[in-house]
Amino acid sequence: MESNGFRPLDEKSLIEYIKATPSLCSKLGNQLDSLQIKEVGDGNLNFVYIVISSTSSLVIKQAIPYIRCIGESWPMTKERAYFEATTLKEHGRLCPVHVPEVYHFDRVMSLIAMRYLEPPHIILRKGLIAGIEYPLLAEHMSEYMANTLFFTSLLYNSTTEHKRAVAEFCGNVELCRLTEQVVFSDPYKVSQYNRWTFPYLDRDAELVREDDTLKLEVAELKSMFCERAQALIHGDLHTGSVMVTCDSTQVIDPEFSFYGPMGFDVGAFLGNLILAFFAQDGHADQGNDRKAYQQWILRTIEDTWNLFQKKFTALWDEHKDGLGEAYLSAIYNTPELQLLVQKKYMKELFHDTLGFGASKMIRRIVGVAHVEDFESIPGASKRAFCERQALEVAKLLLKERRGFQSINQVISAIQELHDKSSG
Amino acid sequence: MESNGFRPLDEKSLIEYIKATPSLCSKLGNQLDSLQIKEVGDGNLNFVYIVISSTSSLVIKQAIPYIRCIGESWPMTKERAYFEATTLKEHGRLCPVHVPEVYHFDRVMSLIAMRYLEPPHIILRKGLIAGIEYPLLAEHMSEYMANTLFFTSLLYNSTTEHKRAVAEFCGNVELCRLTEQVVFSDPYKVSQYNRWTFPYLDRDAELVREDDTLKLEVAELKSMFCERAQALIHGDLHTGSVMVTCDSTQVIDPEFSFYGPMGFDVGAFLGNLILAFFAQDGHADQGNDRKAYQQWILRTIEDTWNLFQKKFTALWDEHKDGLGEAYLSAIYNTPELQLLVQKKYMKELFHDTLGFGASKMIRRIVGVAHVEDFESIPGASKRAFCERQALEVAKLLLKERRGFQSINQVISAIQELHDKSSG
Numbered sequence: 064m065e066s067n068g069f070r071p072l073d074e075k076s077l078i079e080y081i082k083a084t085p086s087l088c089s090k091l092g093n094q095l096d097s098l099q100i101k102e103v104g105d106g107n108l109n110f111v112y113i114v115i116s117s118t119s120s121l122v123i124k125q126a127i128p129y130i131r132c133i134g135e136s137w138p139m140t141k142e143r144a145y146f147e148a149t150t151l152k153e154h155g156r157l158c159p160v161h162v163p164e165v166y167h168f169d170r171v172m173s174l175i176a177m178r179y180l181e182p183p184h185i186i187l188r189k190g191l192i193a194g195i196e197y198p199l200l201a202e203h204m205s206e207y208m209a210n211t212l213f214f215t216s217l218l219y220n221s222t223t224e225h226k227r228a229v230a231e232f233c234g235n236v237e238l239c240r241l242t243e244q245v246v247f248s249d250p251y252k253v254s255q256y257n258r259w260t261f262p263y264l265d266r267d268a269e270l271v272r273e274d275d276t277l278k279l280e281v282a283e284l285k286s287m288f289c290e291r292a293q294a295l296i297h298g299d300l301h302t303g304s305v306m307v308t309c310d311s312t313q314v315i316d317p318e319f320s321f322y323g324p325m326g327f328d329v330g331a332f333l334g335n336l337i338l339a340f341f342a343q344d345g346h347a348d349q350g351n352d353r354k355a356y357q358q359w360i361l362r363t364i365e366d367t368w369n370l371f372q373k374k375f376t377a378l379w380d381e382h383k384d385g386l387g388e389a390y391l392s393a394i395y396n397t398p399e400l401q402l403l404v405q406k407k408y409m410k411e412l413f414h415d416t417l418g419f420g421a422s423k424m425i426r427r428i429v430g431v432a433h434v435e436d437f438e439s440i441p442g443a444s445k446r447a448f449c450e451r452q453a454l455e456v457a458k459l460l461l462k463e464r465r466g467f468q469s470i471n472q473v474i475s476a477i478q479e480l481h482d483k484s485s486g
Numbered sequence: 487m488e489s490n491g492f493r494p495l496d497e498k499s500l501i502e503y504i505k506a507t508p509s510l511c512s513k514l515g516n517q518l519d520s521l522q523i524k525e526v527g528d529g530n531l532n533f534v535y536i537v538i539s540s541t542s543s544l545v546i547k548q549a550i551p552y553i554r555c556i557g558e559s560w561p562m563t564k565e566r567a568y569f570e571a572t573t574l575k576e577h578g579r580l581c582p583v584h585v586p587e588v589y590h591f592d593r594v595m596s597l598i599a600m601r602y603l604e605p606p607h608i609i610l611r612k613g614l615i616a617g618i619e620y621p622l623l624a625e626h627m628s629e630y631m632a633n634t635l636f637f638t639s640l641l642y643n644s645t646t647e648h649k650r651a652v653a654e655f656c657g658n659v660e661l662c663r664l665t666e667q668v669v670f671s672d673p674y675k676v677s678q679y680n681r682w683t684f685p686y687l688d689r690d691a692e693l694v695r696e697d698d699t700l701k702l703e704v705a706e707l708k709s710m711f712c713e714r715a716q717a718l719i720h721g722d723l724h725t726g727s728v729m730v731t732c733d734s735t736q737v738i739d740p741e742f743s744f745y746g747p748m749g750f751d752v753g754a755f756l757g758n759l760i761l762a763f764f765a766q767d768g769h770a771d772q773g774n775d776r777k778a779y780q781q782w783i784l785r786t787i788e789d790t791w792n793l794f795q796k797k798f799t800a801l802w803d804e805h806k807d808g809l810g811e812a813y814l815s816a817i818y819n820t821p822e823l824q825l826l827v828q829k830k831y832m833k834e835l836f837h838d839t840l841g842f843g844a845s846k847m848i849r850r851i852v853g854v855a856h857v858e859d860f861e862s863i864p865g866a867s868k869r870a871f872c873e874r875q876a877l878e879v880a881k882l883l884l885k886e887r888r889g890f891q892s893i894n895q896v897i898s899a900i901q902e903l904h905d906k907s908s909g
Contacts, residue, residue, distance in 0.1 A: 217712055222663050225712070230656035233649040240645050243811060252816040275823050282827055286812055289640055289648070291713050388666060389709055393675040400698050407702055 068171045069141065071127050074100045077112055080174075081123075086167050087176055092118035107132040107432070108139065108318070113179055120181065121166055126173040126318070139237060143318040144173035146235040150320035151177065153295060158210040161203055161312050180306045180313050187305040187312075191339040192346060192436055194356045201366035203312035204305070204332060209374035212325045215295035217389040219382055225322075229292040232321040239289070239321055242298065246426045247285035251278050256431035263447030267454055268429040276462050284418045284461075292322035300331040301423065301434075302339065326415025329371060334420030334457070336364050337477060338427060338436050341453040344485065345440030357481075361474050368416070368470040376405050414464045417473065421461035428454050452484050491594045492564065494550050497523045500535055503597075504546075509590050510599055515541035530555040530855070531562065531741070536602055543604065544589055549596040549741070562660060566741040567596035569658040573743035574600065576718060581633040584626055584735050603729045603736050610728040610735075614762040615769060615859055617779045624789035626735035627728070627755060632797035635748045638718035640812040642805055648745075652715040655744040662712070662744055665721065669849045670708035674701050679854035686870030690877055691852040699885050707841045707884075715745035723754040724846070724857075725762065749838025752794060757843030757880070759787050760900060761850060761859050764876040767908065768863030780904075784897050791839070791893040799828050837887045840896065844884035851877050875907045 072080055081087045082095055091098070094116040104111035104124075108131050112123040126144035130137040148168040155162035167176035190197065217225055249256055251272055259268045271277065297304065298319030306313045340360045343353040383401065384392045395401050427434045428450045437453075440446040456477055460467070467473055495503055504510045505518055514521070517539040527534035527547075531554050535546040549567040553560040571591040578585035590599035613620065640648055672679055674695055682691045694700065720727065721742030729736045763783045766776040806824065807815045818824050850857045851873045860876075863869040879900055883890070890896055 217709070222666060222712060223659050226656040226659040226662070230653040233653035233656075236646050236649040239649070240811075243645060248814055248817060252814065252819070275826060278817055278823065279826055279830060282813055282818070283830070286640070289645060289812065290715050292715065293713050388663075389712065390705055391671055391675065394671060394701055395705070396675070400701065403698060403702055404705055407706070 069128075069173065072110070072112075072123075072125055072172075072174070074102060074112065077114070077123060080172070081114065084167065084169075087121070090119060090121055090166050090176070091116040094118050104131065108143075115179070120179040121176050122163075122179045124175045124177070139241070141173035143235065143238050144168075144175060145170050146232065146238070146320055147316070147318035148175045149231075150295060150297070150317040151175070153215070154207075154211045154297070154314070154317065157214045158207050161207040161314055163313055163315060180311075180315075183308045184306045184311065184313065185308075186303055187307045188302040188335070188339070188435055190307055191302060191336075191360070192342070192439055194343070194346065194351060194353060196356070196359050197307050197309065197312070197363075199310060200307065200312060201363045201370055204314075205367050205370035205374055207312070207314055208300075208329055208332070208371050209378060212294045212296070212328065213375055213378040213382075215322075216293055216325070216387075218379055218387045219385060220388075221386045222388050224386075225292075228295065229322040232295065235319070235321045238298070238319045239323075242319060243285060243289065245431050246422055247281055247288065250426045250430040251281060254431075257429055258431065258433070259429045260437075260443050260447040260450055263443060264429065264450060264454075267451055271425065271429055271454075271458075274458070277458060280418065280461050280464075281422060284415075284422055287324050287415070288327060288419075291324045293324050294322065295320060296323045296325060296328045297331075298323065298327070300328045301335040302332070302436075303335075303434075305332075324415055324419070326412055326417075327419045329368070329412070329416040330418065330420030331423050332420075333364055333367060333416060334423040335427075335434070336360055336367075337420070337456060338424055338434055338453055340364075340477065341449045341456070341481070342434075342436035342440060345437070345442075345445050345449045361477065365470050365474055368413070372409055372413075376409065379405060410468075413470075414467070417460045417464035417467060421457040421459075421464070424453055424457035425461070428457075448484075452480060456480050492551075492596065495533070495535075495546075495548055495595075495597075497525060497535065500537070500546060503595070504537065507590065507592075510544070513542060513544055513589050513599070514539040517541050527554065531566075538602070543602040544599050545586075545602045547598045547600070562664070564596035566658065566661050567591075567598055568593050569655065569661070569743055570739070570741035571598045572654075573718060573720070573740040574598070576638070577630075577634045577720070577737070577740065580637045581630050584630040584737055586736055586738060603734075603738075606731045607729045607734065607736065608731075609726055610730045611725040611758070611762070611858055613730055614725060614759075614783070615765070615862055617766070617769065617774060617776060619779070619782050620730050620732065620735070620786075622733060623730065623735060624786045624793055627737075628790050628793035628797055630735070630737055631723075631752055631755070631794050632801060635717045635719070635751065636798055636801040636805075638745075639716055639748070640810055641802055642808060642810045644809045645811050647809075648715075651718065652745040655718065658742070658744045661721070661742045662746075665742060666708060666712065668854050669845055670704055670711065673849045673853040674704060677854075680852055681854065681856070682852045683860075683866050683870040683873055686866060687852065687873060687877075690874055694848065694852055694877075694881075697881070700881060703841065703884050703887075704845060707838075707845055710747050710838070711750060711842075714747045716747050717745065718743060719746045719748060719751045720754075721746065721750070723751045724758040725755070725859075726758075726857075728755075747838055747842070749835055749840075750842045752791070752835070752839040753841065753843030754846050755843075756787055756790060756839060757846040758850075758857070758859075759783055759790075760843070760879060761847055761857055761876055763787075763900065764872045764879070764904070765857075765859035765863065768860070768865075768868050768872045784900065788893050788897055791836070795832055795836075799832065802828060833891075836893075837890070840883045840887035840890060844880040844882075844887070847876055847880035848884070851880075871907075875903060879903050 099115040101113045110125045114121050126141040128141045129135045130139045151165045163178040165177045297317045304316045343357045347353040395404050522538040524536045533548045537544050549564040551564045552558045553562045574588045586601040588600045720740045727739045766780045770776040818827050
């Protein structure tokens with residue numbers, strides 16, 4: 064485990080590491096005598112330390128060669144830190160406002176030093192559970208997704224650059240395999256890792272495993288996930304990978320990043336917002352029925368997609384005469400044809416988004432890893448009631464995604480199912 | 487050009503090379519005093535030597551760092567020989583009966599020594615022009631394609647093995663770019679490289695460049711070619727990459743190989759058979775109206791697809807409990823569901839095949855590289871008459887491919903268009 068110079072750090076040895084690393088000393092204003100260090104890793108995989116000096120601060124994230132929340136029995140390459148750092152830097156270059164700056168990366172130690180996202184930054188998922196509105200969220204997330212996805216695709220890059228980058232990220236295969244298993248496989252079969260709100264959702268989980276149409280569609284999405292190198296995607300863009308304040312939105316934790324289908328990112332984000340929507344009923348109380356907040360979530364879903372579509376096609380228009388080799392301007396040479404091509408592209412991306420978003424929802428209800436949105440609902444019966452609605456919408460979106468022509472129709476379907484269940 | 491030890495050989499220096507290479511000496515029975523050497527490279531890219539000793543024979547193929555038929559003004563990495571050798575060995579392992587054995591590979595010299603396919607082996611395309619029937623062709627080619635494509639896909643391999651191989655073949659990017667340009671781009675825009683049977687097809691070429699629906703569909707196929715790592719494809723599987731006798735079928739020249747969409751291979755082969763079909767009218771004479779031969783070509787197209795489908799799904803059935811991660815048997819766990827999944831997969835592959843096959847036909851009529859099937863027709867007017875029919879079928883197949891449910895319907899469409907034009 065401690066091969067090739069790797070040592071797992073703790074709060075004490077981290078201080079020595081910092082003192083021996085000039086770039087970190089300098090970043091902390093060389094004020095190293097009274098460092099405050101706090102381990103805050105609440106994720107499943109890594110150790111995360113907040114380091115505060117009298118003049119400055121930073122975060123240190125270290126990957127260990129197994130899955131933290133399970134232990135050494137589930138090994139997981141610590142090389143994931145390399146891909147996380149590489150993507151943080153690349154996405155940060157493409158969208159600096161919404162990605163924390165990387166100060167230092169040590170491949171041997173699988174250690175990243177980056178900007179500390181100081182309070183009042185909180186994990187978006189926790190904000191959604193608390194019922195906090197983020198008026199700029201759709202604007203910011205659409206900006207992040209449009210920039211990172213467009214500029215790492217063949218709409219902007221040459222084949223030469225694209226294949227070089229694709230090859231490099233093929234190295235992140237262990238994390239891809241984990242996604243394949245927990246998102247696209249386990250929920251559709253009997254697996255020791257699956258769990259659900261027992262006993263209420265027993266039959267629901269069984270129905271997922273018996274739904275041939277659903278399994279047919281999931282196979283197609285899984286193949287796309289494995290085979291289609293469309294852009295450098297974050298790979299785990301749920302609402303736990305976003306930190307927010309009222310006016311700041313920061314995307315973190317791209318250790319699952321690789322060249323995959325764009326819809327996997329957009330879908331992850333929108334799918335997790337839909338989960339948040341259905342969880343609200345479980346958080347409603349006499350002081351707040353959460354109905355207005357649910358409407359805000361739906362508007363955010365709608366705005367995120369519409370703004371993403373607008374920004375993405377605007378980037379495409381802006382760079383249509385650039386190096387991107389997918390759609391040469393000498394071929395797509397009239398405004399009408401350019402528009403047709405974009406409409407076709409965005410329609411396909413929309414359907415991919417719905418499919419991947421739905422599969423991310425399903426796995427959070429009947430798969431191994433659940434979301435705090437539902438987990439924090441007191442009472443299994445109430446939780447199951449919320450989860451079941453989300454599951455039904457997800458199954459509908461996954462199976463019927465090609466029938467949806469606009470995000471509005473998706474919102475209507477969500478509302479309709481919700482009103483019917485609650486009515 | 488002669489960097490890193492690379493030296494372009496000629497007939498004389500090749501003898502010295504052989505004498506200095508024990509494995510080649512041994513392969514030639516150590517009878518090196520009266521070697522017969524003949525350069526026979528009739529392709530566009532490389533030098534090919536037949537080497538015959540008194541007891542044995544072999545072929546030496548050397549890639550040079552530019553495109554032979556154009557000259558040093560169009561550089562092309564000689565590393566293509568590495569990918570060709572790698573794929574010859576891999577496809578040879580998977581289908582030894584239809585791939586010539588590699589005896590020796592020298593990466594520095596970009597040099598492959600392999601089995602000499604002795605007479606009466608000829609290039610299939612020449613056999614088709616001569617009107618020779620190959621009763622085993624469909625059986626053999628379907629066997630080659632089913633084995634090479636199935637065993638290099640995620641239906642058989644783990645994600646780990648797949649991504650490792652995908653990454654390696656990303657290195658063959660220059661050859662991929664060449665395909666992107668000459669197949670998916672140049673025919674659809676004004677390009678100095680395009681040519682066609684002048685003046686007869688001037689308007690036809692213009693119509694290709696003005697056909698928005700066609701260009702929309704080609705964009706989708708190009709994206710799939712660039713992004714979708716489905717299997718280790720040959721990458722240039724036209725009838726000039728196949729050598730035949732009555733009872734032997736050998737696939738050569740996989741220098742364009744990479745992890746791409748399966749339909750690109752199957753389509754290349756079937757598309758070139760369709761070109762051969764339409765070229766027959768130009769080769770008909772009083773002694774042979776070629777009508778029976780045209781029926782044989784159509785039967786071969788039909789049989790190739792049907793046998794390919796049968797063999798491919800049989801391999802799938804045989805290995806459904808193996809390491810392949812795309813369709814876990816624990817999920818696709820009933821015979822009915824397994825059948826549904828296969829039907830969906832093969833239907834999509836069929837439509838990909840038609841799309842790619844059609845795009846390969848179009849580029850042979852209005853793009854840079856033409857086929858001898860048409861080029862050898864005496865008289866531009868007669869040639870244009872044949873080419874136009876092929877072009878019309880190709881446009882139909884490309885634009886309406888999703889409407890075709892079986893290869894029979896494709897055959898009918900070909901016959902219908904042919905009868906109408908000839909009637």
